[in-house]
Amino acid sequence: MSRPAEATSDEVQTIVAARRLTGVRSVFIGVGRPSTAAILASEVHNPDLVLVYESGTIGAKPRRVPLSIGDGELAETADFVVSVPEMFNYWIGPGRIQTAFLGAAQVDRFANLNSTVIGDYEHPRTRLPGAGGAPEIAAGCGEVVIVAPHSPRTFVERLDFITTVGHGAGPGDRERLGFRGAGPTAVVTDLGVLEPDPDTKELVLVQVHDGVTAEAVQQATGWELRIASELRVTEPPTAEELGALRELVAR
Amino acid sequence: MSRPAEATSDEVQTIVAARRLTGVRSVFIGVGRPSTAAILASEVHNPDLVLVYESGTIGAKPRRVPLSIGDGELAETADFVVSVPEMFNYWIGPGRIQTAFLGAAQVDRFANLNSTVIGDYEHPRTRLPGAGGAPEIAAGCGEVVIVAPHSPRTFVERLDFITTVGHGAGPGDRERLGFRGAGPTAVVTDLGVLEPDPDTKELVLVQVHDGVTAEAVQQATGWELRIASELRVTEPPTAEELGALRELVAR
Amino acid sequence: MAELVSLAEGVTTLVHDGDAVALEGFTHLIPFAAGHEILRQGRTELELVRMTPDILYDQMVGAGAARKLVFSYAGNPGVGSLHRLRDAVEHAWPRPLELEEHSHAGMANRYAAGAAHLPFGVLRGYVGTDLAARTTIAPITCPFTGEQLTAVPALNPDVAIVHAQEADRAGNVQLWGIPGVQKEAVLAATRSLVTVERIVDALEPRPGGVVLPTWAIDAVAHVPGGSLPSYAHGITERDNAFYRAWDAISRDRTTFTAWMDDNIMNGATA
Amino acid sequence: MAELVSLAEGVTTLVHDGDAVALEGFTHLIPFAAGHEILRQGRTELELVRMTPDILYDQMVGAGAARKLVFSYAGNPGVGSLHRLRDAVEHAWPRPLELEEHSHAGMANRYAAGAAHLPFGVLRGYVGTDLAARTTIAPITCPFTGEQLTAVPALNPDVAIVHAQEADRAGNVQLWGIPGVQKEAVLAATRSLVTVERIVDALEPRPGGVVLPTWAIDAVAHVPGGSLPSYAHGITERDNAFYRAWDAISRDRTTFTAWMDDNIMNGATA
Numbered sequence A, B: 001m002s003r004p005a006e007a008t009s010d011e012v013q014t015i016v017a018a019r020r021l022t023g024v025r026s027v028f029i030g031v032g033r034p035s036t037a038a039i040l041a042s043e044v045h046n047p048d049l050v051l052v053y054e055s056g057t058i059g060a061k062p063r064r065v066p067l068s069i070g071d072g073e074l075a076e077t078a079d080f081v082v083s084v085p086e087m088f089n090y091w092i093g094p095g096r097i098q099t100a101f102l103g104a105a106q107v108d109r110f111a112n113l114n115s116t117v118i119g120d121y122e123h124p125r126t127r128l129p130g131a132g133g134a135p136e137i138a139a140g141c142g143e144v145v146i147v148a149p150h151s152p153r154t155f156v157e158r159l160d161f162i163t164t165v166g167h168g169a170g171p172g173d174r175e176r177l178g179f180r181g182a183g184p185t186a187v188v189t190d191l192g193v194l195e196p197d198p199d200t201k202e203l204v205l206v207q208v209h210d211g212v213t214a215e216a217v218q219q220a221t222g223w224e225l226r227i228a229s230e231l232r233v234t235e236p237p238t239a240e241e242l243g244a245l246r247e248l249v250a251r
Numbered sequence C, D: 001m002a003e004l005v006s007l008a009e010g011v012t013t014l015v016h017d018g019d020a021v022a023l024e025g026f027t028h029l030i031p032f033a034a035g036h037e038i039l040r041q042g043r044t045e046l047e048l049v050r051m052t053p054d055i056l057y058d059q060m061v062g063a064g065a066a067r068k069l070v071f072s073y074a075g076n077p078g079v080g081s082l083h084r085l086r087d088a089v090e091h092a093w094p095r096p097l098e099l100e101e102h103s104h105a106g107m108a109n110r111y112a113a114g115a116a117h118l119p120f121g122v123l124r125g126y127v128g129t130d131l132a133a134r135t136t137i138a139p140i141t142c143p144f145t146g147e148q149l150t151a152v153p154a155l156n157p158d159v160a161i162v163h164a165q166e167a168d169r170a171g172n173v174q175l176w177g178i179p180g181v182q183k184e185a186v187l188a189a190t191r192s193l194v195t196v197e198r199i200v201d202a203l204e205p206r207p208g209g210v211v212l213p214t215w216a217i218d219a220v221a222h223v224p225g226g227s228l229p230s231y232a233h234g235i236t237e238r239d240n241a242f243y244r245a246w247d248a249i250s251r252d253r254t255t256f257t258a259w260m261d262d263n264i265m266n267g268a269t270a
Helices: A009-019 A033-044 A072-077 A084-092 A134-140 A214-219 A239-250 B009-019 B033-044 B072-077 B084-092 B134-140 B173-177 B214-219 B239-250 C007-014 C032-040 C055-062 C083-091 C104-115 C130-134 C182-188 C240-251 C253-265 D007-014 D032-040 D055-062 D083-091 D104-115 D130-134 D182-188 D240-251 D253-265
Strands: A026-029 A050-053 A057-060 A099-102 A117-119 A124-127 A143-147 A184-188 A192-196 A203-208 A226-233 B026-029 B050-053 B057-060 B099-102 B117-119 B124-127 B143-147 B184-188 B192-196 B203-208 B226-233 C003-005 C020-023 C046-049 C066-071 C098-101 C120-123 C138-141 C148-153 C159-168 C173-175 C191-200 C210-212 C219-222 D003-005 D020-023 D046-049 D066-071 D098-101 D120-123 D138-141 D148-153 D159-168 D173-175 D191-200 D210-212 D219-222
Touching: A009 A033, A009 A143, A009 A184, A009 A239, A026 A033, A033 A050, A033 A099, A033 A143, A033 A239, A057 A072, A084 A134, A084 C104, A084 D104, A084 D182, A099 A134, A124 C083, A134 C104, A203 A214, A214 A226, B009 B033, B009 B143, B009 B184, B009 B239, B026 B033, B033 B050, B033 B099, B033 B143, B033 B239, B057 B072, B084 B134, B084 C104, B084 C182, B084 D104, B099 B134, B124 D083, B134 D104, B203 B214, B214 B226, C003 C007, C007 C032, C007 C191, C007 C219, C020 C032, C032 C055, C032 C159, C032 C191, C032 C253, C046 C055, C055 C066, C055 C083, C055 C240, C055 C253, C083 C240, C083 C253, C104 C120, C104 C148, C104 C182, C120 C138, C120 D120, C159 C182, C182 C210, C240 C253, D003 D007, D007 D032, D007 D191, D007 D219, D020 D032, D032 D055, D032 D159, D032 D191, D032 D253, D046 D055, D055 D066, D055 D083, D055 D240, D055 D253, D083 D240, D083 D253, D104 D120, D104 D148, D104 D182, D120 D138, D159 D182, D182 D210, D240 D253
Parallel strands: A026 A050, A026 A099, A099 A143, A143 A184, A203 A226, B026 B050, B026 B099, B099 B143, B143 B184, B203 B226, C003 C219, C020 C046, C020 C159, C046 C066, C066 C098, C159 C191, C191 C219, D003 D219, D020 D046, D020 D159, D046 D066, D066 D098, D159 D191, D191 D219
Antiparallel strands: A050 A057, A117 A124, A184 A192, A192 A203, B050 B057, B117 B124, B184 B192, B192 B203, C120 C148, C138 C148, C159 C173, C173 C210, D120 D148, D138 D148, D159 D173, D173 D210
């Protein structure tokens, strides 16, 4: 296989997110890049990965990246399809899905998410789509991996609206709120990877993509970012990963 | 068609019960004689009658009287089949089924039913099957028709156990308990038909089968039975009804 | 028993000004044709209810037919914002739009409670979010364990409208593919209209088939292609190109209005 | 992920003395073979859970394996009483049997709450009956309307055992026909065993098919005819003659015991 062109930062983000699904049994997928990453993972790392979409399709095997989470191919290829009430009551709520891949418009230092409004709720500067399934998915699934573009607009000191609780105000908050899952375990961006500190639950930069500096990540983050003492550098995409991703997106 | 042999009192009971389903849209069916009557009605009086069995089969079209409410033929011929939770939550509870045909081991003067125990609950003389779906069916369905053999053991002054509320202690009780349906509108026995008095809700003998006297019915009833001033006499089974019933039972 | 009617008749009889109307569909089987007919008939002051408002509700809100929106996720899936909906919320154009906002789990349980004719549903949810203070929920305590959970009020729209693949001549309906929350919406609503791709002699039971019996529906209208640019699994394809094109059409008020006039308001009644 | 095991292994690993065990099946797909294996392995002090105990639980109660029965309707459908169960309740033979009794609606909602891992379910029921004072329910008030309804505690058995038509080699299960409450029972239970009529290469989606994914099940055992004298829709026929014959077999303690020795206890392990 001939060495493909250099990977873009978006491609690296998707590939790094996909690697997170090696050895994972089932993943709940939001629309967009999380979907691309999960399909890539099932093709490259984890053929047995169970893809679960909010639309009720469990064990879907899409060959193309669906535009919506309810494309026909998802139902045609699913192991089974359930109603929306069943999806949330019997499958997501009880924590039967291991990992959730979610996006968001705003992320704070405790990996709480905003997908509701920018600005004041009553008089928003930008009205966003709203909660969807995210709050209960983030509460119920075994762990949450957030996939978001790294910019000061997204990684903010203070959310305009708490749509989805990550680690709340810090240690013990999830337990206090009665959540079952472990909550966010990673935030994968186009610059690197943040993980919550085991003790403080505050997001720490633990990994940067090839050629990205910690300073660059700090500049793209709206709060004073903690940097891991041993900052890992992302393993560059393999030819297989990059080839598979480009082939997938081109389908 | 040659005049068939004289109808037995059981046959008359079944035929009279079946007549109650003329013009009814849907009927919920308990096992046994109610089932025979409902199938007969769908064959003789009401081809569009929707038969609903507790097992989740809605719009079943059995050609034979099923031994259990879950025989395969019910699922094969049903318009659709639902889970037990859906049956009670989406179909019975909201009162989507018009008429319920129920049996019981004991019936009192307000058409309350016992199918739990004879004697004391902790030390029963006879342990009966229990409630099954009856309490919520009788509460939710549009009306209830009780089909029971007429004897002092069945028609008692006082139930050993209130399994299913008919008209409770009299007028207003169903409303007070928040029930949606009208409750029992008739008790069809092998001797005649009892209907609740519109004001007192107490069962009144309004009809006797051909050759049965009011005295005979009183003797088979464990309380001082009210008799309608104009006591109707059951229209004898037609050759068509009796032929169809015997053919059905013989299948 | 459901009557077989034309789409125009169905909307005229069942949808009134000021009604709470749920045109449901979870990406799949969205009843576009019925929504357009509601606009053509000039219904107004509507309370639009749907878990996932997309282009159809963007059109209805942009046309000024709605007073209020009850929802859990409002977006153009895979494309981005609903610009007409944003314009209504951000700039009250063409009129202010009241929002009643929930999560998917909350809306699904509100519909399920409505279908069961129960006054509320119970779930674990909303706690710790800013949504809790902005919506219609209440804490409820388990009488057995003492755990505090969240109650959501039942959702019982005045009218539910859904699209399905087929109905028989008696008005029994079957849909398959992604079932969403359509069964709950129809059973929860006071009145219901189902548009179908085709009328058949008898419903063949199918894998994943959801049946709505004629006695649980008010009217059925034969509207082939009635869910386009959404799709009817096995019969029509989702028009992803249109979902993408809508972004440009809907960004600008004038472009939007002109498009609606040309394509919906002056379109032929189905 | 479900392991493919022999019935004997499955029961040995998953069913322990004193467990709350739900062998579910609503007339259809009753897991007789698994129940018989539990008896052959001498499990005792069981809390038997099932909406509709029939011949299988009559056998298990008559054999003295059960300490308690949680149920809503205990009868031999269309035939009459369960004589062994009556003997246990009326005369404590072979041992006393504790009863926890509900209505079908109550049990169905208890399983549904269990499957959702919620602590309780809500319904309109029990009011005005003598059952209300004899069972595990509590009043609950709607926080929105003030209406008082009934809460039932979630049912989460230690083990659920169900029978299905088929599984693939990965342990994914499909059943069809009358679905009863089996999906809820499996999802509500801590552990689960599914016996199947056949192992197939791939599950073909079917009308009314209920799929239980391998990752929601602990073990699958290949047990053809495993639901007889009940039936597996499309594969085996219900043995109505045996249901009738059971009445005579079970009336008398000695006849019953002899029959069990000859037909179950000394029967070959599946």
